[in-house]
Amino acid sequence: MSSSSAFHPDSDVHVTFEDQQKINKFAQFNAQMEDCKDELKNKQNELKNLEDAADELEMLLDDSIQVPFLIGEVFVCKSVEDAQSSLKESKSDLKQSIKEIEDKCSSLKSTMETLKTQLYAKFGTHINLEAE
Amino acid sequence: MEGDKEIVTETDKKKSFAGIPEAFFVDDVDVFMAKPENAGPTEAVIRKLDEQLSKYKFMEYNLSSKKRGLKSQIPDLEKSVDMINMLKKQQAINSGFDTQFLLSEQVFMKATVPPTDKVCLWMGANVMLEYTLDDALALLKKNINTANKNLGCVENDLDFLRDQITTMEVNMARVHNWDVKRRQAIKATS
Numbered sequence: 001m002s003s004s005s006a007f008h009p010d011s012d013v014h015v016t017f018e019d020q021q022k023i024n025k026f027a028q029f030n031a032q033m034e035d036c037k038d039e040l041k042n043k044q045n046e047l048k049n050l051e052d053a054a055d056e057l058e059m060l061l062d063d064s065i066q067v068p069f070l071i072g073e074v075f076v077c078k079s080v081e082d083a084q085s086s087l088k089e090s091k092s093d094l095k096q097s098i099k100e101i102e103d104k105c106s107s108l109k110s111t112m113e114t115l116k117t118q119l120y121a122k123f124g125t126h127i128n129l130e131a132e
Numbered sequence: 133m134e135g136d137k138e139i140v141t142e143t144d145k146k147k148s149f150a151g152i153p154e155a156f157f158v159d160d161v162d163v164f165m166a167k168p169e170n171a172g173p174t175e176a177v178i179r180k181l182d183e184q185l186s187k188y189k190f191m192e193y194n195l196s197s198k199k200r201g202l203k204s205q206i207p208d209l210e211k212s213v214d215m216i217n218m219l220k221k222q223q224a225i226n227s228g229f230d231t232q233f234l235l236s237e238q239v240f241m242k243a244t245v246p247p248t249d250k251v252c253l254w255m256g257a258n259v260m261l262e263y264t265l266d267d268a269l270a271l272l273k274k275n276i277n278t279a280n281k282n283l284g285c286v287e288n289d290l291d292f293l294r295d296q297i298t299t300m301e302v303n304m305a306r307v308h309n310w311d312v313k314r315r316q317a318i319k320a321t322s
Contacts, residue, residue: 015306020157023302024295031294068232071218072211075240077230 019122026115026129029108036105043098047091054087152191152289155184155296158303161310174311178304185300192293195286202283209276216251216269223247223265 015023057067060080067083068075078086116129158164170177222229226247232240251268252260263271 014160015302017157017159020299020302024298027298028291028294031290066230071215072208073234074215075232076218077232 019119022115022119023127026112026119029112029115030131033105033108033112036101036108040098040101040105043094043101047094047098050087050091050094054084054091057084057087152188152293152296155188155299155303157299158306161306165307165310174307174314178307178311181300181304181307185297185304188293188297188300192290192297195290195293199283199286199290202279202286206276206279206283209272209279212253213269213272213276216265216272219245219248219251220265220269223249 057080060067063080065080066077067080069078069083069086070076119127119129164170165174165177222245228244228246231243231245233243235241249265250262251265252262253268253271254260
């Protein structure tokens, strides 16, 4: 906490109940945003792994061999064709959920921007709403 | 009666499920500090607020770990669903398939799985039950739904808790600022 000699030029800005609610909402959205970002990163990693796997499969010269395909904790031997179609399926599922998260992210962002302008308009430099 | 219930859930929607107490909002710091229970030094008041804040933080920590648990549980269940779907497919074409399954960490064994219509689900507490594929699928889907619902509750509680934490933080900052101003005023007059 700042020392008691810190300069508070106009520190009697009154916080109303509504302001408090807005600050709360902002903090809540901010936390949700962090969650979304984490999840997005995980999913994008997963997608990249799937794409790498698909590329590797493409490079196989012999199409008749069986490839072990991981389901849960078990590798199931599949034909190349089967493995490719399974990969494709998981990829499109993943892309779908990535899109959903991105949509959520952008809607959170716009709500946060609105709250930010309102709060900055009221409190000016007395409030800091920037992410660290 | 039914109608009454609905009104209650409507107003309680944003409230917590776990009975988390709501943080009080300080409307006017002067009035708040003039209360008899806050008559002592400002530090004591701030300490009291801080105590409540750390209680909220503790609850947040517990809920977060609960959330993490649920979040890791859901993909596991979904993987089991994938596996059962795979077994069903194999059963439909009536052919077995080769697998390599985890025997222990870093050790895999080869096994051929014949077409099957039964599967054993791990119930926990050293209990495993045999189900038909369809029953197992239904049970897993039910579990996924329950997990998702619980996750929703926990997330709602976390949001609620965050509100209380923010309110407390703002309260503390305002009491602190109020104190700073008061000290400056005393200094100016002396």
